[in-house]
Amino acid sequence: MVNTSKQSIINVEGMTCAACAVRIEKGLKKVEGVLDANVNLASEKAKVTYDPDQVSMAEVERKIDSLGYRVPREKVDLEITGMTCAVCATRIEKGLNKLEGVTDARVNLALETATVKYSPHQIAVKDILDRVEAIGYKATPKGDRTQNPTDQRREADSQKGKLFFAILLSAPLLWTMVSHFEWTSFIWLPDLFMNPWVQLALATPVQFVVGKQFYVGAFKALRNGSANMDVLVALGTSAAYFYSVYLSLRSLVVPSEGMAELYFETSAILITLILLGKWFEARAKGRSSEAIKKLMGLQAKNATVIRDGQERTVPVEEVRVGDLVLVKPGEKVPVDGEVVEGRSAVDESMLTGESIPVDKAAGDTVTGATLNKNGSLRIRATKVGRDTVLAQIIQVVEEAQGSKAPIQRMADKVSGIFVPIVVGIAFVTFLIWYLAVAPGDVAAALENMIAVLVIACPCALGLATPTSIMAGSGRSAEAGILFKSGEHLESAHRIDTVVLDKTGTVTTGEPELTDVVSYQTDENAFLQLVGAAEKESEHPLAQAIVEGIREKGLPLADADRFEAIPGYGIRADVNGRAVLIGTRRLLTEHQIAIDNALASMERLESEGKTAMLVAVDGMLAGIVAVADTMKDTSKEAVARLKAIGLRVIMVTGDNERTAKSVAKQAGIDHVIAEVLPEGKVNEIKRLQAEGHKVAMVGDGINDAPALVAADIGMAIGTGTDVAVEAADITLMRGDLNSIADAFQMSKRTIRNIKQNLFWAFSYNTMGIPIAAAGFLAPWLAGAAMAFSSVSVVLNALRLQRVKL
Numbered sequence: 001m002v003n004t005s006k007q008s009i010i011n012v013e014g015m016t017c018a019a020c021a022v023r024i025e026k027g028l029k030k031v032e033g034v035l036d037a038n039v040n041l042a043s044e045k046a047k048v049t050y051d052p053d054q055v056s057m058a059e060v061e062r063k064i065d066s067l068g069y070r071v072p073r074e075k076v077d078l079e080i081t082g083m084t085c086a087v088c089a090t091r092i093e094k095g096l097n098k099l100e101g102v103t104d105a106r107v108n109l110a111l112e113t114a115t116v117k118y119s120p121h122q123i124a125v126k127d128i129l130d131r132v133e134a135i136g137y138k139a140t141p142k143g144d145r146t147q148n149p150t151d152q153r154r155e156a157d158s159q160k161g162k163l164f165f166a167i168l169l170s171a172p173l174l175w176t177m178v179s180h181f182e183w184t185s186f187i188w189l190p191d192l193f194m195n196p197w198v199q200l201a202l203a204t205p206v207q208f209v210v211g212k213q214f215y216v217g218a219f220k221a222l223r224n225g226s227a228n229m230d231v232l233v234a235l236g237t238s239a240a241y242f243y244s245v246y247l248s249l250r251s252l253v254v255p256s257e258g259m260a261e262l263y264f265e266t267s268a269i270l271i272t273l274i275l276l277g278k279w280f281e282a283r284a285k286g287r288s289s290e291a292i293k294k295l296m297g298l299q300a301k302n303a304t305v306i307r308d309g310q311e312r313t314v315p316v317e318e319v320r321v322g323d324l325v326l327v328k329p330g331e332k333v334p335v336d337g338e339v340v341e342g343r344s345a346v347d348e349s350m351l352t353g354e355s356i357p358v359d360k361a362a363g364d365t366v367t368g369a370t371l372n373k374n375g376s377l378r379i380r381a382t383k384v385g386r387d388t389v390l391a392q393i394i395q396v397v398e399e400a401q402g403s404k405a406p407i408q409r410m411a412d413k414v415s416g417i418f419v420p421i422v423v424g425i426a427f428v429t430f431l432i433w434y435l436a437v438a439p440g441d442v443a444a445a446l447e448n449m450i451a452v453l454v455i456a457c458p459c460a461l462g463l464a465t466p467t468s469i470m471a472g473s474g475r476s477a478e479a480g481i482l483f484k485s486g487e488h489l490e491s492a493h494r495i496d497t498v499v500l501d502k503t504g505t506v507t508t509g510e511p512e513l514t515d516v517v518s519y520q521t522d523e524n525a526f527l528q529l530v531g532a533a534e535k536e537s538e539h540p541l542a543q544a545i546v547e548g549i550r551e552k553g554l555p556l557a558d559a560d561r562f563e564a565i566p567g568y569g570i571r572a573d574v575n576g577r578a579v580l581i582g583t584r585r586l587l588t589e590h591q592i593a594i595d596n597a598l599a600s601m602e603r604l605e606s607e608g609k610t611a612m613l614v615a616v617d618g619m620l621a622g623i624v625a626v627a628d629t630m631k632d633t634s635k636e637a638v639a640r641l642k643a644i645g646l647r648v649i650m651v652t653g654d655n656e657r658t659a660k661s662v663a664k665q666a667g668i669d670h671v672i673a674e675v676l677p678e679g680k681v682n683e684i685k686r687l688q689a690e691g692h693k694v695a696m697v698g699d700g701i702n703d704a705p706a707l708v709a710a711d712i713g714m715a716i717g718t719g720t721d722v723a724v725e726a727a728d729i730t731l732m733r734g735d736l737n738s739i740a741d742a743f744q745m746s747k748r749t750i751r752n753i754k755q756n757l758f759w760a761f762s763y764n765t766m767g768i769p770i771a772a773a774g775f776l777a778p779w780l781a782g783a784a785m786a787f788s789s790v791s792v793v794l795n796a797l798r799l800q801r802v803k804l
Helices: 018-029 057-066 086-097 125-135 149-178 196-210 212-223 229-253 264-288 290-298 389-402 408-437 442-455 459-478 486-494 502-506 523-534 540-551 584-589 595-606 634-643 656-666 677-689 701-709 721-726 737-772 778-801
Strands: 006-011 034-040 045-050 074-081 102-108 113-118 138-141 302-307 310-315 324-327 336-341 344-347 358-360 377-383 481-483 497-501 512-518 561-565 569-574 577-582 610-616 619-627 647-651 670-672 694-698 712-716 729-731
Touching: 006 057, 018 034, 018 045, 018 057, 045 057, 057 102, 074 125, 086 102, 086 113, 086 125, 086 212, 086 408, 113 125, 125 138, 149 196, 149 264, 196 212, 196 229, 196 264, 212 229, 229 264, 229 408, 229 442, 264 442, 264 778, 408 442, 408 737, 442 737, 442 778, 459 481, 459 486, 459 737, 459 778, 481 486, 481 737, 486 712, 486 737, 497 502, 497 677, 497 701, 502 540, 502 647, 502 656, 502 694, 512 523, 512 540, 512 595, 523 540, 523 569, 523 577, 523 610, 523 619, 540 619, 577 584, 584 610, 595 610, 595 619, 595 656, 634 647, 634 656, 634 737, 647 656, 647 677, 656 670, 677 694, 677 701, 694 701, 701 712, 729 737, 737 778
Parallel strands: 497 647, 497 694, 647 670, 694 712, 712 729
Antiparallel strands: 006 045, 034 045, 074 113, 074 138, 102 113, 302 310, 302 324, 324 377, 336 377, 344 358, 481 729, 512 619, 561 569, 569 577, 577 610, 610 619
């Protein structure tokens, strides 16, 4: 028996001791198909012996991930040239996924791109590029200078030149064809055009010069054991062309039979129509990526940097972190940074949607691509290049447009087997016509076979989903809604329950100190202790307290020790005194009597304020209260969510009275209060266990676990980076109306995809029998095939006009 086992060495990250290595070994040995596994803790490598017929390396790596460790992977985005239909994309995808070391490969026909995730210790980018070339296409890393816009324009101009050349030569042949119809008998036709050798001279350059790309594509596909649109076009046009050549030569050998009807015009016009359809399709697809172009157009081209005391204008790509950048009135802020000198108002509408400029002074942050309105600013660059907010937005949109929605899997499976089936149907059509319908009539049989081959090209099927995803995610991005992938764009419309965090989501997240109740004789001393303790906290409520105390002109010392207790409050030592600030539960757990404060607490909470108890040296010292104002749009947004049938729940770590007061103002009926960060996750899981599809909306670090646990996590983009990173959808504008807009866009995109798929499937299922029955001339089949692809793309482009 032949030994088919293979060995592979995998890098493993996250191991801390020998027990980790043993755990990975045991886990891998339980995987069916893994024959042996040895893990080296020192080198952080796993040597795996496995049977490739039973298990793939991708499954082995997923097992390591599931054990709590990580196999380092990288991702490369490729631009693919040479694809003509859905079969091409499917073939490249399958070929790449079979490569050892490739964990996931997805090809987007509409964008002509591929995203490949791979293990760098097993395979290099060059191996991936070589594999694509071996399959019969060309791939270049995205952003590579060898594949720049100039090259793409040159290629587009070449295609347009071929199209006009084909039209020039096909026009006389179309003239001859039209003149054959009874209703066009009045049209004058030069005798020269009826000469078979003139027709041969006109058709040959179209067939072999303009149509060379179809022969090359068909050869590469067949060489790799597959079939695509090129195979159908090459078969159909070659049959018409060579049959006409045969009849022309036969007329020379047997002049008495006269000249039979020729089909040179069929092959030439088919090729011309297909090129025309591809040209229209390319123009339409270009419009579907307008969102990316608009986002890129927001970026400043140059920046004025101050180096060695001199102002220098440099391309924005040359700005480095730490550079001092001068931004004059009317100029765009070139990079993300912090204002170090100057005052001005900055228009941030491209980011937040707010038309009112925001005042900026020393210490404030500014974002690249925003517009400086009236004063000069000097900023210190903190993020440049790919790290800027705008670059990250562009990256998210590109990844979403290049991703594959689950609904596309069905289309991919169908397109993978479609062409061989069509070739079989065309062959059967020829036999039925030649043997039964029109016995011995090769011309009729051939014409209907060609019509079947051409009408069945699965171009529309391959474009149905990706063009809608591109248009939908692009339009969403323009409205400040960033879907991280096509999967999330598709699944968002299934949500039936929306869980909203309170602070920073329903409210502005900018609370103010409103009330101080001191049980000590010196209120200022009390406030100084509170301020010194809260100064170390990053919580918005703590910052509001500190800001309010500073506005009273009180100096604040530094805490000797500080500890945040998530969901409860803080503990700190200030000037030798123990300070405890937080909830009833926190003080109760520390055996501090709070009965004297309960009445005041309830009064403040009933007013919608967040009240916190303060204890000093184990004794109740007072109460501080803050109020967080409602966002102007929260009530309207909640009403919209209810109107589209969604259940809205507010969850917060705040006390129940305050939470209910805020919820009542916003029109929210269901409130879950006094919940710790892990409690939010439990609430999400409880709702999911009841059968609900849940979206979580939040903006803070403590929301990140719940965002991950939810079916769809939505992060308010004005919140923390951690929340944005954990979410599936980022709402850049911080307006809760964006939640309803996101669901609306998801529903419209899915409806658009279903329309496209219905049209594509219906077109083929209806077109093939009509062509086989002899009711469709080959040139009409070619025109219909071209129209089907263009119509699918144009239907997807309707999403760009959706009002949000």
